[in-house]
Every structure is written in C-alpha cells, then in structure tokens.
Amino acid sequence: MGVSNNITAVLNFIALLCSIPIIAAGIWLASKPDNECIHNFRWPVVLLGVLILLVSLAGFVGAYWNKKGLLALYLFCMAVLIVLLLILLVFAFVVTRRDGSYSVPGRAYKEYQLDGFSEWLRDHITNSGNWQKIRTCLSDSDVCTKLTQNYVTADQFFMAHISPLQASSVRCCKPPTVCGYNYVNPTLWLNPVNPMGDPDCYLWSNDQNQLCYNCNSCKAGLLGNLRKEWRRANVILIIAVVVLIWVYLIACSAYKNAQTEDLFRRYKRGWV
Incomplete structure (x- = not known):
C-alpha cells in the first residue's frame, strides 16, 4: 500500500x-x-x-x-x-x-411566548394536525405528576430551578402567570376573580387530563425546550x-x- x-x-x-x-x-x-x-x-x-x-x-x-x-x-x-x-x-x-422566552418577576423559571419563535418551527409543531398527536403524547407523560410530588408550597415551586424538561413542560402543567391564578399545587390552581384577557387564561382546566395542554404557553414551552436542545x-x-x-x-x-x-x-x- x-x-x-x-x-x-x-x-x-x-x-x-x-x-x-x-x-x-x-x-x-x-x-x-x-x-x-x-x-x-x-x-x-x-x-x-x-x-x-x-x-x-x-x-x-x-x-x-x-x-x-x-x-x-x-x-x-x-x-x-x-x-x-x-x-x-x-x-x-x-x-x-x-427565542420566545421572557423573565417573570418572582419566578426562578422563564415563560415563553409563541410569537417569539420562528414561523416555520411554530407552524410545523403547533398546527392542529400535529399538535393533537403531540398533546396526547405530552399528557400521557408523568412530568406534571412529578411536579406535584417534588413541590409542596408556592415558594418552593416559584423559586425552584426546574430541570430543562420540566421548565418547558411546566407551561403545560399550570396556567400562565399573567392570568393571576392562585396556587394550590403545581397542577391545581384557583380561578382569579378577574382573569386577564390572555386566551390561555380561559383554556386552563384543573382536569388533570386537560390542564393547559391546549394553551399557547404550553406550545411555546415545548418550542423553547426544542430550541435549547438543538x-x-x-x-x-x-x-x-x-x-x-x-x-x-x-x-x-x-x-x-x-x-x-x-x-x-x-x-x-x-x-x-
């Protein structure tokens, strides 16, 4: 050779x-x-x-x-x-x-806006056909259940340095902070007297099979995690x-x- x-x-x-x-x-x-x-x-x-x-x-x-x-x-x-x-x-x-993330006063984790991500990524993930399959898959996971096991008080939850997966999934497990819901546990929140006009505020449900899986904040949280990983x-x-x-x-x-x-x-x- x-x-x-x-x-x-x-x-x-x-x-x-x-x-x-x-x-x-x-x-x-x-x-x-x-x-x-x-x-x-x-x-x-x-x-x-x-x-x-x-x-x-x-x-x-x-x-x-x-x-x-x-x-x-x-x-x-x-x-x-x-x-x-x-x-x-x-x-x-x-x-x-x-990057659609933004800081929230009094919270250790960030929240996300759907409009803050690229149009292709947003449309590909969140269109109605794809999202129904993704939503079912997310709701079948145990992330929200683990949140209720790991955090008891509101201070523990709000100031926790949540793992990357939970950081995105927490948007699906709770209503957006701007809605003003009152904390009971990470997946159970009391309705405020006058919720804000954000559509997500009316999509939230304490039904553990519903939560905020149809919320834009949930979709944005998933996109935020995908962005970090890629x-x-x-x-x-x-x-x-x-x-x-x-x-x-x-x-x-x-x-x-x-x-x-x-x-x-x-x-x-x-x-x-």
Whole structure:
C-alpha cells in the first residue's frame, strides 16, 4: 500500500471517529422525552451519523486494500453527506435563532411566548394536525405528576430551578402567570376573580387530563425546550463537520497523489 493510500486510510479512520459524536448527539436528541412526541425531529441526525460511519468505513477499506472504485465512491458520497450535514446545521440555526422566552418577576423559571419563535418551527409543531398527536403524547407523560410530588408550597415551586424538561413542560402543567391564578399545587390552581384577557387564561382546566395542554404557553414551552436542545447539539455537529471537511480535503489530495503514484509505477514497468 502506497504512502498516499496510508494517509487516506488514516483520514477515513478519523472520519469514522467523527461519526460517533454525530450519532451520539442524534441519540441524545431522540432520547429527550419531549422529542419522543415529535417524531420528525428525532432521527435525521442519527441517520446522517450512521451514513457517515458506513461511508468512512468503505473509504478505509478502499484505501487499505487499494480499491480505487471504492475510494472514488467514498469521495462522492462523503461530499454529499457533508453538504447535507451543512444544510441541516444552517437550517437548524435559522429556525432556532429566535427565542420566545421572557423573565417573570418572582419566578426562578422563564415563560415563553409563541410569537417569539420562528414561523416555520411554530407552524410545523403547533398546527392542529400535529399538535393533537403531540398533546396526547405530552399528557400521557408523568412530568406534571412529578411536579406535584417534588413541590409542596408556592415558594418552593416559584423559586425552584426546574430541570430543562420540566421548565418547558411546566407551561403545560399550570396556567400562565399573567392570568393571576392562585396556587394550590403545581397542577391545581384557583380561578382569579378577574382573569386577564390572555386566551390561555380561559383554556386552563384543573382536569388533570386537560390542564393547559391546549394553551399557547404550553406550545411555546415545548418550542423553547426544542430550541435549547438543538442549539446544544449544534455545537457538537459544527465541530464534527469542520473536522470532516478538513479530512475530506486532505483525502482528495491524497487520492490524487495515489493516482499519480500508480501512474508512475505503471510507467516504470513499461505499461504506459
């Protein structure tokens, strides 16, 4: 095996290693309880990571055993995958750029406004067809039940540093603060005498199967959590794609050098 093929084999092994954090990031996103309710968001990163793993493995085999056809296929497929990963990154950055969160006096957690998120993300998640499935999935989870188990007094609840999942789901478990409902427990609230004009104030129900799952604040809370998770995953994906581009460019150069080495050997043997 020539020097250039050795280099290409090493580079493909590095690319193979790069696929591992991509797959891990995808699995992390897919395993989040809120993403379990949004099937379209769960697997694209995992799928891209697996494809990069398989293509890198094919490139390693092609370089190690000097299979030029396999190497050429590797270079083509890897270019396509890198472009797809870049498109996914840019798209995820654009649709998660806007943040609908805002602070509420006397609360350790933030609340969210639906209009504060990108139009595509808002329409894709909260349209009537998708939301009914998501709403059913969220209401079947035990997040709201855990809130009632963990917090007893109003001060404990209002000043708690709630976990990321609960921070988004709490919008579905309680009425918006602006409505002025009186706390009994995290999922049971007394109606105020004069509720504010926010439509969510009239959608809230103490029925544990209803709560605020139809509220805009619940939808916005889910979008807020999705945004946080994708922004975290994007950091790993950006590092991985930079390394992949670097590896790919060097692999292209090594492939050309391997072609030159092969041509030179054939010339010395009198084949050309």
